[in-house]
Amino acid sequence: MLTKALPGDPVYSMVGERSSPEIIEKIRKEIGADKGVVRQYAGYVTLLVQGELGRSYFTGRKVIDDICVKFPNTMRLACASMIIAAPLGIFFGFLSAKKRGKFTDRVITLFSVSGISVPVFWSGLLLMLFFSLRMRLLPPSGTGGMQYLLLPAITLSLPALATLVRITRVMVIDIMDMPYIRTARAKGITEAGVSMVHILKNALIPVITVIGLEFASYLNGAVLTETIFGWDGIGRYAMEGIIKRDYPVIMGCLLVGTLVFVFINLIVDVIYHYADPRVRVHGTGR
């Protein structure tokens, strides 16, 4: 609704500034820009109800078709990043908690704070600079197989990796001080057994939430990463729409992004229900 009312005329960016007023008027009629805001909005809602997102002003293709082509690419990138981030994040978070206050902990903490502070579009450029332009190991940009996927996936995984390290560390430290851990040790369970069964299993429950939220945010953090690496996904599609003021595309991407976000939140809540018996007992959630 808001995006319809913004400045920056799409008609001008379609035909350029020097075209005749008649052409502009004709295109205006075609995309319905001559109607009032309310009628435009009503028209959009009608489209939505029919399961349509309209057509791009520029390519004339249906937005929904484009999204169906690009979404799997984004999904592939997001999955690859999570496969990198989740195990490493949990491992280093756990290690950091176990060595609390020691040198290892300090180093890991330093890296995790840096991880959440470095902008992805910059770390992406650096990776590209070293691995593609200097060492010529991997292609700098494009969409395709494993060699194309690797750099953007690593770039995208860094902030999530750092967040996972931080949250795992906090949770493990909290749990390590619980009386039942002392009980487990007193019963003579090996250190490895205590770590795996008693500590990690309980610490991982909130970690699930973070993984879910991070996964959802990949679908918007991916705007930057996809733009840099020329990955043909939803993020880049949205970005191109924004630059050209292609409103149906922008609206479509915002809508899909939000739906995905809500959907993943829902899935996380469902997983919680199974992973944490306490949620089931109280029935009130976290």
Add this chain to the structure above:
Amino acid sequence: MGLAGKLSLGALAFIFLLSIAAPLIVPYDPNAIDLDSLRQSPSTRHLLGTDNKGRDIFARLLHGGKISIGISLLAALVSMTIGLAVGLVSGYAGGKTDTALMSLVDLILSFPTLLLAIGVSIVLPAGIYSVMIALSAVGWASFARLIRGHILSLKEIAFIEAARSLGCTGSRIMIVHLLPQCIPLALVMAGLKAGGYILTEAGLSFLGLGAQPPTATWGSMISTSRVFISSASWMVFPPGIMIAVTAVCFNLLGDALKEKYDVRDGKGL
């Protein structure tokens, strides 16, 4: 506050002072185009080299810092103020007001941050202020949620009941008795938020939605350097390092404050 907190506060103050005093430090105008010295690598004349229009990178870096840090701090302040006001009213009033305000907060929090910020900043004419408004419009919700929770627990304490039985009005209780209790919490959150805002602001200006050219911001400098990455790689490093260092400092400061005031925000981070 621990050593890390003090160090990062010092570093932040240093970076901020440098960018305010930029005209005194570098002799170059950050926007002056010098066609005789296009894309020169770092030298004694241009400490960090020049960019594709012959502009001094060091000058742009310092001037850009003023904008990037300024926007983030201001946005943190604005979203803190809105969040405090909404959280106070929502937590104290309860009932339908609370439900209505918190539904709005939930609505905002259910959007991905960057996407929502992009959405807001394309509605407004591109520029410094629209970035600030976008960041604040998205950011106040988490403040409101946090403050409301804090108010709910404060409300149960006896001094509020005492104030009420002495005949204090609702607004007086909120402003005089409850507000001061929320300030430390809000400041911790603001510190942590400012670190995130630096990144989001950089992201927005990287995408061309922030301050418009020729104004330098760290994000837009990275965006320009991207085109020349193979021929002028020295353009890539400085702005990114500055963003990272500033964000690290804000995060460490937030962590240190959190420890000092023993605060736990909802995320447990």
